[in-house]
Amino acid sequence: MNSDSDSDSDASHISATPPRDSNPPPPPSSSVTPFTSAFNAKCKFSKATSSLARTRSKPGKHSSRVAKPSPPPDTKPSEEESLPDWTPLPTLPYQIRRASDQSRGVSSSESIEMLPAGFFSKSSSFLKFRGSCLNFETSEDNRPLSELSQQNNVETEVAGCSMADWGSKDNSFIPGNPVKLVRKYPNLIGAHVPAPPVKVRKCGGEGNFVKLNLNGRKRKFTKKFNRRKYGERSSYRSHRRTKMNLNNEDCHETASFCDEDGLVTETTQHPQKQGNGGAKFDPVSIEETLSNVRNDPSDDNLVQLLKLAYGYDSFQEGQLETIKMVLAGKSTMVVLPTGAGKSICYQISAMVLPGITVVVSPLVALMIDQIKQLPPVIQGGLLCSSQRPDEVSEIVRLLIQGSMKVLFVSPERFQNPDFLSMFSSGLVVSLLVVDEAHCISEWSHNFRPSYMRLRASLLRAQLNINCILAMTATATTSTMQAIMTSLEIPSDNLVLKTTVRTNLQLSVSMSTNRVKDLLKLIKSSPIAEVRSIIIYCKFQLETDSVSRYLCDNGISAKSYHSGLPAKDRKHIQENFCSNKIRAVVATVAFGMGLNKRDVGAVIHYSMPESLEEYIQEIGRAGRDGRLSYCHLFLDNDTYFKLRSLMHSDGVDEYNINKFISEVFSENKCGKVYSMVKDPASRKFDMKEEVMITILTYLELGEMQYLRLLPQLNVTCILNFHKTSPAMLADKDIIVAEILKKSETKQGQHVFDMLTVVNSIGISATSLSNHLQNLKLKGEITYEMKDLAYCYTILKYPEDFCSMSAHLRKWLSEIQTSKVRKLDAMFDAVTSAVNLCEKKTQGCFNYEQTPCLEGKICSYFQEGDNYDIPNKMNQSSPFLRADIKVFLQSNSQAKFTPRAVARIMHGISSPAYPSTIWSRTHFWGRYTQVDFSVIMEAATLELLNFVGKDVTS
Numbered sequence: 030m031n032s033d034s035d036s037d038s039d040a041s042h043i044s045a046t047p048p049r050d051s052n053p054p055p056p057p058s059s060s061v062t063p064f065t066s067a068f069n070a071k072c073k074f075s076k077a078t079s080s081l082a083r084t085r086s087k088p089g090k091h092s093s094r095v096a097k098p099s100p101p102p103d104t105k106p107s108e109e110e111s112l113p114d115w116t117p118l119p120t121l122p123y124q125i126r127r128a129s130d131q132s133r134g135v136s137s138s139e140s141i142e143m144l145p146a147g148f149f150s151k152s153s154s155f156l157k158f159r160g161s162c163l164n165f166e167t168s169e170d171n172r173p174l175s176e177l178s179q180q181n182n183v184e185t186e187v188a189g190c191s192m193a194d195w196g197s198k199d200n201s202f203i204p205g206n207p208v209k210l211v212r213k214y215p216n217l218i219g220a221h222v223p224a225p226p227v228k229v230r231k232c233g234g235e236g237n238f239v240k241l242n243l244n245g246r247k248r249k250f251t252k253k254f255n256r257r258k259y260g261e262r263s264s265y266r267s268h269r270r271t272k273m274n275l276n277n278e279d280c281h282e283t284a285s286f287c288d289e290d291g292l293v294t295e296t297t298q299h300p301q302k303q304g305n306g307g308a309k310f311d312p313v314s315i316e317e318t319l320s321n322v323r324n325d326p327s328d329d330n331l332v333q334l335l336k337l338a339y340g341y342d343s344f345q346e347g348q349l350e351t352i353k354m355v356l357a358g359k360s361t362m363v364v365l366p367t368g369a370g371k372s373i374c375y376q377i378s379a380m381v382l383p384g385i386t387v388v389v390s391p392l393v394a395l396m397i398d399q400i401k402q403l404p405p406v407i408q409g410g411l412l413c414s415s416q417r418p419d420e421v422s423e424i425v426r427l428l429i430q431g432s433m434k435v436l437f438v439s440p441e442r443f444q445n446p447d448f449l450s451m452f453s454s455g456l457v458v459s460l461l462v463v464d465e466a467h468c469i470s471e472w473s474h475n476f477r478p479s480y481m482r483l484r485a486s487l488l489r490a491q492l493n494i495n496c497i498l499a500m501t502a503t504a505t506t507s508t509m510q511a512i513m514t515s516l517e518i519p520s521d522n523l524v525l526k527t528t529v530r531t532n533l534q535l536s537v538s539m540s541t542n543r544v545k546d547l548l549k550l551i552k553s554s555p556i557a558e559v560r561s562i563i564i565y566c567k568f569q570l571e572t573d574s575v576s577r578y579l580c581d582n583g584i585s586a587k588s589y590h591s592g593l594p595a596k597d598r599k600h601i602q603e604n605f606c607s608n609k610i611r612a613v614v615a616t617v618a619f620g621m622g623l624n625k626r627d628v629g630a631v632i633h634y635s636m637p638e639s640l641e642e643y644i645q646e647i648g649r650a651g652r653d654g655r656l657s658y659c660h661l662f663l664d665n666d667t668y669f670k671l672r673s674l675m676h677s678d679g680v681d682e683y684n685i686n687k688f689i690s691e692v693f694s695e696n697k698c699g700k701v702y703s704m705v706k707d708p709a710s711r712k713f714d715m716k717e718e719v720m721i722t723i724l725t726y727l728e729l730g731e732m733q734y735l736r737l738l739p740q741l742n743v744t745c746i747l748n749f750h751k752t753s754p755a756m757l758a759d760k761d762i763i764v765a766e767i768l769k770k771s772e773t774k775q776g777q778h779v780f781d782m783l784t785v786v787n788s789i790g791i792s793a794t795s796l797s798n799h800l801q802n803l804k805l806k807g808e809i810t811y812e813m814k815d816l817a818y819c820y821t822i823l824k825y826p827e828d829f830c831s832m833s834a835h836l837r838k839w840l841s842e843i844q845t846s847k848v849r850k851l852d853a854m855f856d857a858v859t860s861a862v863n864l865c866e867k868k869t870q871g872c873f874n875y876e877q878t879p880c881l882e883g884k885i886c887s888y889f890q891e892g893d894n895y896d897i898p899n900k901m902n903q904s905s906p907f908l909r910a911d912i913k914v915f916l917q918s919n920s921q922a923k924f925t926p927r928a929v930a931r932i933m934h935g936i937s938s939p940a941y942p943s944t945i946w947s948r949t950h951f952w953g954r955y956t957q958v959d960f961s962v963i964m965e966a967a968t969l970e971l972l973n974f975v976g977k978d979v980t981s
């Protein structure tokens with residue numbers, strides 16, 4: 030309990046149960062999950078003075094109306110205490126007592142500078158690939174390959190080399206130095222062994238649909254190599270039998286840190302890589318082979334192309350059949366394990382096909398990684414919102430002249446009219462690749478509403494695309510079905526292989542002192558000998574404390590999370606890739622797309638939220654094909670914390686209804702509307718992710734009610750400098766309109782961008798550009814704020830109530846699916862621990878690979894449509910009494926059952942932020958009781974209160 034609240038003089042200290050512990054629950058601000066990052070933002074925001082304005086209000090209202098200061102729940106603030114402003118709570122069905130005044134206005138001190146729309150980034154390549162005529166030119170950027178190799182970090186160099194070239198003592202690249210293809214050694218420090226080539230099981234004539242076969246006992250080994258690979262696990266077990274000693278504290282690390290600045294660029298730079306005996310990149314031979322493939326895409330011709338472009342001797346499982354299907358013009362769905370080489374499937378197709386290949390990727394960092402890994406024959410670039418106009422123009426120029434073959438974009442780009450117009454004016458797209466395709470499905474672990482834009486029908490209409498390649502490493506049957514339906518991929522066109530690579534050894538242990546156990550694990554064989562380790566935590570603060578602890582104990586470690594500045598994150602990743610750091614202690618923010626081949630261990634300090642996330646994260650290990658270790662520490666507290674957080678996205682039908690009513694409060698055809706994000710989030714007690722999900726549904730659901738436009742800062746604060754406002758207005762009709770629509774405050778003109786846009790009938794981008802030009806001429810300076818969702822209305826809904834009911838049902842199904850995924854994860858690892866104790870599944874000591882693989886296999890095959898056990902309590906004797914006391918002691922506020930349940934679970938929400946509500950000692954007291962049980966109890970107690978309120 031917070032010390033502040035201990036001193037409460039109101040009734041909140043009287044509770045049916047004693048406080049659970051003397052400390053408040055750990056601040057969720059340490060979490061890195063999307064919802065808790067948003068939570069952090071809210072916490073920060075609520076400390077600042079905030080604007081509550083809505084865009085459709087009169088000029089300046091965004092800065093003039095402000096939330097009423099919040100009465101703290103359990104304690105009265107001292108005068109010096111700078112409490113966050115009280116946010117206007119939604120008008121709730123369970124109203125205890127109205128706060129007396131919620132309309133006090135304070136101007137917002139926040140200002141967000143607006144970026145001109147449509148920014149792009151420069152992409153350069155030292156080789157230009159002219160798509161149609163296949164001329165290879167050396168560009169001005171061209172430098173000796175060796176120089177580029179030196180400039181690039183080890184990640185790129187290693188990624189690029191054939192493992193047959195890794196033969197020297199120091200594991201350096203020696204062209205033409207073949208090594209035996211015996212997969213004998215795990216990823217060890219100083220194990221001066223060449224890594225074998227990555228070889229996985231052959232598809233073996235199983236057609237396009239190959240069933241999952243994760244259970245080690247049932248594996249068929251078509252190759253001697255694979256038998257050896259699996260046999261190695263057994264010998265490893267016996268090795269561990271004698272050597273595993275978790276108490277060995279003697280092993281100290283000596284790896285040092287280096288602060289030299291690394292460079293990661295967004296350009297296509299190609300180290301000499303993909304070595305096949307050091308075969309040089311030969312544009313003429315590649316051109317000839319490409320022409321052969323176009324005439325006859327036979328296995329031999331494609332293997333020849335693979336050799337010349339990448340230096341690999343053969344395709345890995347699933348690659349060849351995918352490429353052949355795409356080249357035959359068939360839309361295809363590929364589910365291959367992490368590190369199985371999915372990228373080559375679209376890269377080779379892009380080389381062969383005549384038009385451009387558009388790759389949709391969820392993260393810019395991922396796009397940059399992919400661009401860096403393109404072979405020299407492919408020029409690639411990306412479009413993202415932070416690029417300068419000249420960078421955009423350069424990309425567009427290269428695309429139009431046919432020099433650029435692969436373009437990376439985010440799904441949000443498909444709502445940008447400038448981007449879409451490129452395709453209507455003749456740019457031919459031969460292939461659209463949807464990377465991390467599971468984001469399309471709301472039943473996946475990582476649903477992104479913007480991926481709803483990638484429906485085949487929309488893509489066909491907008492980009493005239495016929496062939497789509499969907500790629501993921503993690504899709505359950507229901508996720509796969511959702512993706513294939515959405516992208517109209519025929520069920521036969523599925524390439525599906527095992528979800529876990531065979532070179533990963535999985536283990537789990539229960540832990541009551543994770544940090545100590547972690548240290549022991551890292552200092553014991555075999556992980557003591559591993560050079561590169563990733564340790565995954567769930568919360569940002571956890572990464573800091575764990576890495577500090579490791580450093581204090583002689584392990585070179587750095588923490589990595591999204592709260593760090595981008596420059597620091599880049600630096601850490603580069604130092605890790607060049608082995609200057611041994612361990613990265615990271616949140617989920619680290620690793621996606623990371624292709625450091627010799628990561629020898631992935632340790633889960635905290636359990637992931639789903640088996641999908643687990644597979645993604647362990648997929649960073651052993652990408653060189655060598656035996657690698659994946660250990661997970663299981664603890665109940667993390668499970669309860671994560672389960673609570675699963676409910677932070679929940680939303681009531683009542684608030685959805687209010688939200689929709691606000692969206693459609695006017696209905697003028699062609700008018701651009703906006704909703705400022707932060708105040709709306711507090712008003713409807715909805716996180717931004719939820720608001721954008723609803724808006725995207727209104728755009729892309731069964732009926733198109735609105736069209737979303739790019740988000741915009743809608744309030745502009747303008748200063749005139751050279752010419753007087755009146756004189757400038759005489760010459761400039763836009764300025765004249767701005768003057769009409771603006772309010773003057775202390776010499777500054779404050780106006781709403783969309784009011785001007787709607788009255789003159791120009792686009793928001795044109796208005797932004799106009800202001801930018803005036804600024805460049807020295808006429809004005811301006812500041813933008815109030816980031817808002819912008820949209821136009823296409824159809825007015827007939828029945829808000831049924832629409833709200835439908836949306837609530839949909840959103841709660843998504844939430845239930847997430848909760849079930851967490852339960853399935855917890856169930857898989859707990860049962861692995863329990864089964865392995867009984868040693869019934871062939872597991873030994875700390876290795877539980879067969880058990881876990883069995884669980885993972887059935888999860889991905891059968892989905893989560895089974896009765897998953899969970900650890901939550903379904904009742905609590907003091908719950909109702911505690912809720913009653915809580916409501917009595919906070920009678921000045923108003924609550925919904927969900928708000929009460931969140932407080933009891935210690936979850937912040939936009940209208941009930943932890944900065945205020947964690948002061949009550951009920952905060953997080955009932956994390957072990959099922960959320961719905963608390964909601965039910967809260968409903969009953971609130972109804973009692975409403976009754977009392979009405980009669981009094």
Ligand SMILES: Nc1ncnc2c1ncn2[C@@H]1O[C@H](COP(=O)(O)OP(=O)(O)OP(=O)(O)O)[C@@H](O)[C@H]1O
Pocket residue numbers: 188189226227341342343344345348365366367368369370371372373501502622624626648652
């Ligand atoms: N045929 C091949 N032979 C040998 N190595 C290959 C082959 N194809 C790809 N690789 C290598 O495998 C590594 C992983 O490839 P890639 O990054 O495409 O995997 P992925 O399936 O996209 O993984 P993730 O889902 O984790 O991003 C790369 O270093 C790549 O060069």
